[in-house]
Amino acid sequence: MESIVYWFTENFGGVISREALVFIISLLPILECRGGLLAASLLKVPLTTAIPICVAGNIIPIPFLLLFIKKILILMEKFKVTRPFACWLRERAEKRSGKVEASEFWGLTLFVGIPLPGTGAWTGSLIAALLEMDIKKAVICELVGVALATIIMSIVSYGLLGTILS
Numbered sequence: 001m002e003s004i005v006y007w008f009t010e011n012f013g014g015v016i017s018r019e020a021l022v023f024i025i026s027l028l029p030i031l032e033c034r035g036g037l038l039a040a041s042l043l044k045v046p047l048t049t050a051i052p053i054c055v056a057g058n059i060i061p062i063p064f065l066l067l068f069i070k071k072i073l074i075l076m077e078k079f080k081v082t083r084p085f086a087c088w089l090r091e092r093a094e095k096r097s098g099k100v101e102a103s104e105f106w107g108l109t110l111f112v113g114i115p116l117p118g119t120g121a122w123t124g125s126l127i128a129a130l131l132e133m134d135i136k137k138a139v140i141c142e143l144v145g146v147a148l149a150t151i152i153m154s155i156v157s158y159g160l161l162g163t164i165l166s
Helices: 002-012 018-027 032-042 047-059 061-077 083-102 104-113 121-130 135-157 160-165
Strands: none
Touching (some): 018 032, 032 047, 032 135, 047 061, 047 135, 061 121, 061 135, 083 104, 083 121, 104 121, 104 135
């Protein structure tokens, strides 16, 4: 993930505003809020500015994903070209859904909130949709999860961990 963020900051850092770049990175799957905060720290965007930008960028896709991702997967599975990717996405989400299914609310919240590779709002939305979770419940879980991921990544990306421990 770090290499992707570095690539974005190096190639687009002088083309668009720092804040717009952080927002765009936060919108993207895989990168999400974690990548946005890392980019913000590299681009010297103040933390108080970066947090709302990253959270907004990470949250905007959630309702659309929850509403449409299953339909999109079904459509993708109908075409030979996109079928392998759609099947891979479905298998990946189903494999990870066991951790979420056991304790729906906290499972999804922690899945989205603990910044590990392959977790986050995009995958969490896919899992919630495949598990047919109530959309309101899923949105709340993901909002809490994004807030948790933001706190953790702020500490890591802005070097606050060193300040706290010393």
